[in-house]
Amino acid sequence: MTLLDLTPRVATSDRLDTLPVAIIGAGPIGLAAAANLAERGIDFMVLEAGDEIAASVRAWGHTRLFSPWKHLVDPASRRLLEATGWELPSPDRAPTGHELIDDYVLPLSRLEQIASRTRLGVEVLGVTREGMDRTRTRGRAATPFALRTREGDNVEDLTARAVIDASGTYLSPNSLSSNGLGLLGFDEISDAVTHALPDVLGRDRATFAGRHTTVVGAGHSAANTLLALAKLAREEPGTTATWLIRNTKAVRVSSSENDELIDRAALGSRTERAVATGQIDLVDGFEIIRARRTGDRVELVGHRRGEVVTHTTDVVVNATGFRPNLDMLREIRLELDDIVEAPKRLAPLIDPNVHSCGTVEPHGFRELTQPEQGFFIVGMKSYGRAPTFLLATGYEQVRSVTAWLAGDVASASNVELVLPATGVCSTSDAGGSSCCS
Structure with a gap:
């Protein structure tokens, strides 16, 4: 043959x-x-x-x-x-x-x-x-x-x-919505949403200083931004950060002793420590279904452990990939x-x-x-x-x-x-x- x-x-x-x-x-x-x-x-x-x-x-x-x-x-x-x-x-x-x-x-x-x-x-x-x-x-x-x-x-x-x-x-960022479609109500909040990896400590500092920022996404882009926000919070009173993920654990940024990319392993360790010490507020299991304006703030509506819940913030960072x-x-x-x-x-x-x-x-x-x-x-x-x-x-x-x-x-x-x-x-x-x- x-x-x-x-x-x-x-x-x-x-x-x-x-x-x-x-x-x-x-x-x-x-x-x-x-x-x-x-x-x-x-x-x-x-x-x-x-x-x-x-x-x-x-x-x-x-x-x-x-x-x-x-x-x-x-x-x-x-x-x-x-x-x-x-x-x-x-x-x-x-x-x-x-x-x-x-x-x-x-x-x-x-x-x-x-x-x-x-x-x-x-x-x-x-x-x-x-x-x-x-x-x-x-x-x-x-x-x-x-x-x-x-x-x-x-x-x-x-x-x-x-x-x-x-x-x-x-x-071409992924949607903030957990179902992959465009987020319902996005047009209402678009001016409060930033792209992944904003320059929190430099060019974009004024956007985040003294405000509550919610970072959506469970990857390394999210972790980089969260650590920058934690540092900014130590320098600028009133600055707070929430990490919102749709699963129960951010597996991708977990530290690993088997990771030959030392800087990535260190990123995972630092992020875990920031959550454990309260510098970052972790909200897991949150599946975003829509967004809306509430005065000067943004409200994210989602499902969490079988219930409809809301999360209010000033700024949203889309780190969803x-x-x-x-x-x-x-x-x-x-x-x-x-x-x-x-x-x-x-x-x-x-x-x-x-x-x-x-x-x-x-x-x-x-x-x-x-x-x-x-x-x-x-x-x-x-x-x-x-x-x-x-x-x-x-x-x-x-x-x-x-x-x-x-x-x-x-x-x-x-x-x-x-x-x-x-x-x-x-x-x-x-x-x-x-x-x-």
Whole structure:
């Protein structure tokens, strides 16, 4: 019996060969894809919706990452940088998001071979095939991609031979509502709700000082914010913090002696101690069903242990995690897992009910391949709603994908990844986010 070769073929044509690969997003993963393509001599364009490189990372840049520098730099990017005299910062020290950008991502983005192909302030509104919607099949793989983009008031379609979607999920937070739908009454309270990881002790201090803040979510983003609020309470009278979770225990931020990411283990210990000493008021088992205004304050209504209860606060921090924005991909043929919305072949490898951040198996182009040949979702977005992503994982993803785009199937298939052993990353405490790589 002859075994079928299931390796997808790289579509080529005279037209495709003249077009660049489109990379959506100029964060660490998008620029790593650019570096890998540059090494292989493949033309590309990087499209970033923000007005600066790694705009989403900059938004939470005050937060310290869990991983040390040695796990945060893409190998191809490192080679390009070191050719200019750049040196890796202290390998065993974990940087903040701002340091990651300033000491690594920005220097990478300024390399001529990347800077000359990067456009800021360009939002990708949709991806399709040139002259085809998702229902047309004949000649599809050899037809260029068309990316509908908006830059200021200008809307245009750009063509590409392949697309790497590294747009992340930070701009698509999960709902505060426990059922996943938009929160009833959200419009009434929207001005009192902040995104995950606000800069409590810096830029956003005035929002929280002297007020009662409720942090919703059971993950590390919530823990980082709560510890900052506890510190603010010691400096600003009248500042209080409540941690509201829908399960009975915040498993994801529990300290673990088996966690090789020391900063993450320490975060869990500090959060547990802050709750035990009364610096943070923990309200568990609270399933939010709606919200409403009560004068100048916010009232969250929910179910708790079989009863309808209310919780009143001044400010709400939505740290319930993130989900991929799939609206822009409606005309692309996708095969996604029904539960976590990750590529279907990848989903079993990253299921947070089974895997921690450090037990994810190596994976590359095969697991990321979609029915739409030449289209790949990578990075945090490839994990869908799973919160277990590490930057090192994304770097290996794009190395494999770019090797496949270059026609180097042997290299693309040789996927290797060594991750630090980590503690529990579970969605049994669903409604939390994991930050940071």
